[in-house]
Amino acid sequence: MVNNQIYKKAFIWLFIGLMISFVGGYYLSLNENLALKLVSFGALPILVVELIIAFLMGLRIQKMQPITAKIFYIVFSITTGITLSTIFLIYKMSSLIFIFLITAIIFAILAFYGYITKRDLSKFGVIITIALIVVIITSLLNMFIFKSGTTNTIISAVSVLIFCGYIAYDMNKVKQLYPVLGEEKTPVFLAFQLYLDFINLFISLLELFGSSKDN
Secondary structure, three states, X not given: OOOHXXXXXXXHHHHHHHHHHHHHHHHHHOOHHHHHHHHHHHHHHHHHHHHHHXXXXXXXXXXXXXXXXXXHHHHHHXXXXXXXXXXXXXXXXXXXXXXXXXXXHHHHXXXXXXXXXXXXXXXXXXXXXXXXXXXXXHHHHHHHHHOOHHHHHHHXXXXXXXXXXXXXXXXXXXXXXXXXXXXXXXXXXXXXXXXXXXXXXXXXXXXXXXXXXXX
């Protein structure tokens, strides 16, 4: 049985990560030239750092010290904030706030479902993971070869469904991870997983319904 304090701590860490990313991204966007330079010249290093952290958190979390997991999480939030700065340059603030609130509502509903359900969602996790891999491959093909706006819209719509599934799945998965990770690392790891779900759901909804400043 997972102690409810684990969830409380996880959501505190989730809030910290989201605030670092969104507030940091907003203030960076106020200096448009700096934001664009960091994203254009640092896009590859940022991506590499994020992939390394995601890889280590996913595969090495059991052997990782709690303080190391927390540092990785904070660094990941900062680097994501740098890339998020561009959305403040592209989209209207009213649209960003609206999509953020919609994301938060969807997130809360699905996280609550994942928390209360007695069903084992592990098999469901295999399905959405395969779907995510297909989406990533399709996105890369569309980015470099097809360059289709319609395909991009379909990808965003499917991504919304995938990350909605991941929210419930990750909340439910903690019941299996807690005995393995223990009291100190479980909240940070859960926060990291939910952070990824929230950010990706937000971006997918923004791509579908966001209003750009050009409109």
